[in-house]
Amino acid sequence: MFLIPAAKEREKAQKAAAQKKASQTPSTSGHSTPTARAMSPIGTPTKSSKKAGSNSQGARKSGTTIPSRKNSEGLSSMLLDLSAAGLQPREDESPRVDEPTPRVAMEREKLLEEARRELQASGQDVKKGVSLVVIGHVDAGKSTLMGRLLYELGRVNEKSRHANERESSRAGKSSFSWAWELDGTKEERERGITMDIAMQSLSTAHRQITILDAPGHKDFIPNMISGASQADCALLVVDATTGEFEAGFERGGQTREHLVLVRSLGVSQVVVAVNKLDQVNWEQARYEEVREHLKIFFGQSGFQSSKTSFVPVSAMLGVNLVERKSPEASFLDQWYRGPTLVDLLDKLEPPVRDIESPLRLPISNVFKGQSSGICVTGRICGGTVQVGERLRVLPGDETAVVKSIDLDERSVSWAAAGSNVTLYLTAIDPIHLNIGSVLCPLNDLVPLAICFNARIIVFDTQLPIISGASVELFHHSRDVPATISKLIANLDRATGSVTKKNPRVLTKGTSAEIEITLRGDGPGGVAKPIPIEPFAVNKDMGRFLLRRGGETIAAGIALEIRH
Ligand SMILES: Nc1nc2c(ncn2[C@@H]2O[C@H](COP(=O)(O)OP(=O)(O)OP(=O)(O)O)[C@@H](O)[C@H]2O)c(=O)[nH]1
DSSP: OOOOHHHHHHHHHHHHHHHHHHHHSOOOTTTOOHHHHHTOSSOOGGGGOOOTTOOSOOOEEESOOOSOOOOOSSSOTTBOOTTTTTOOOOGGGOOOTTSOOOOOOSOHHHHHHHHHHHHHHBTTTBOEEEEEEEEOSTTSSHHHHHHHHHHHTTOSOHHHHHHHHHHHHHTTOGGGTTGGGTOOSHHHHHHTSOOSEEEEEEEOSSEEEEEEEOOOSGGGHHHHHHHHTTOSEEEEEEEOSTTHHHHHHSTTSHHHHHHHHHHHTTOOEEEEEEEOGGGGTTOHHHHHHHHHHHHHHHHHTTOOGGGEEEEEOBTTTTBTSSOOOSTTHHHHHTTOOSOOHHHHHTTOOOOOOOOSSOOBEEEEEEEEOSSSOEEEEEEOOBSEEETTOEEEEESSSOEEEEEEEEETTEEESEEETTOEEEEEEESSOGGGOBTTOEEEETTSOOOEESEEEEEEEEOSOSSOEETTOEEEEEETTEEEEEEEEEEEEEEOTTTOOEEEESOSEEOTTOEEEEEEEEOOSSTTOOOOOEEOOOTTTOTTTSEEEEEETTEEEEEEEEEEEEO
16 A cells, blocks of 8 residues: 555654654653643644554544644644644745745636536446545444455555554554554554544445544544544444443443434444454344344434445454455354445445535645645535635635645545545645635635524433533534524424424423524633534535533534624
8 A cells, every 4th residue: 555645744744743852852652641632733743653664554644633622712722733743844944935836727617517527427437436434432343444444455465464463462452453554643552542533545346435434432522523524424333242332332332422423414324334243153143133223223313224234244353344255254154145344335325516516625634745835634515626726714814725636545636525635735824724724715705603593403411401501512623612692492303493482491302593602712712703604505514513521412503604
């Protein structure tokens, strides 16, 4: 597997940063907490400790790295933290704002025509592109599954595999050897958990799939939300081991929470890998039991049964991922004749892409390219973008020019809605590029909001919601403090019609129209507007989640932006 340019450059930059930091400060790896990571939105030194000699791509880490970003003021944690990464430009090395800017190659109409043609061609000789977030309770085997799948598909070479085996065994963590392909940072490897979103791509016979491996640990739900908001479909991994499935599925487990979150963020197709069947003697009865539990929950959470599918696997042994030919697979073969995991992935249907609307590209990560200036990653939520285009960065007054675009490890001249891209930008000072900012055309700006009306569905929360409640609002990879400033009406869940005006409280399960007002950080902090659009205008730009005290209390859609 080859390093994509962006990953390669980021890795070099991070290595340099790590060396610099190591020489300046005592190492904190192994002790760093989620909040410590929050201070370095781009590649904290520990994020990129890939081994010398590994020639596998490793995963692009995407999304926010920040479980709880307290500080959204001024030089907030969402800003590109050049100093923390050791990438602060020297005084004589100010950003290259005067370098020649590339030119736009095509008129918008011509670009749209090409994008439409490509979308229609999908399914014949062109593979359809889908993005897939891998979700599930902590330790269900998500990273192991992805590592092994990449290997089975020839995307991890033997050298890298042996290096992972050797190093994980040396660290006394040999059972995590497959997961190390995805969990590339020192801290992730030491703790044996995924903390950030790792991005990989793989291709099946008819699909080009962008994989976002999400953390299962509840402390990293914000990162999981960032990953889910960049995905079309989900792969849920559950641990079939007796007691383990139940622990993940119960209240407080992440299986249910992740499913509810992805559904709220617009994901409707889910493939469930019932994993670790080797741990339960490949029992069909256990597989069926797990499947039945989940089917009931899918029904209750608004998933259509035609859009959910199940597959029994052992990630560790590589059984039923791509084939069932190994000796271990013979046990499963006695009762299972259905599709493999890859067969199911190959049938995922990409949702309708909104290429005609103006460009909306929420930034999920910012990092410095070694030779190509500054890079941002994110998923295009509407419209198209091409090399040479000048874009506005919102919030703020700045613009940037697209120098080049990477899509699925290829350099492309344009990309359209639904693609997870890396843009190399020029003609901008990196300080103006923040996680959560949105890139859009100069003449079609995304609205900025401090106050907006929304429709929400209240989750299974212990404390009812009252007017004045403080919450954290999650929109793409950004989270900001907010207040539920008004409870406008209770709504009928099915029809949306008003059932009661000005309710005093919102209890679990209710649907309501509310007013949300953003707050500044801390007492006296000034609220900063965020780019958000009514759901009716752009679905992806109009969805959000509300959390309080580490619990997701509601999902919502923006109805009307108050200017
Ligand atoms: N026996 C067995 N063990 C497995 C299998 N898949 C994963 N494991 C083990 O389960 C443990 C957790 O695996 P990970 O892949 O790190 O789990 P994860 O879901 O990615 O964990 P987080 O990302 O931290 O939530 C490791 O010790 C794996 O070796 C399997 O199919 N069979």
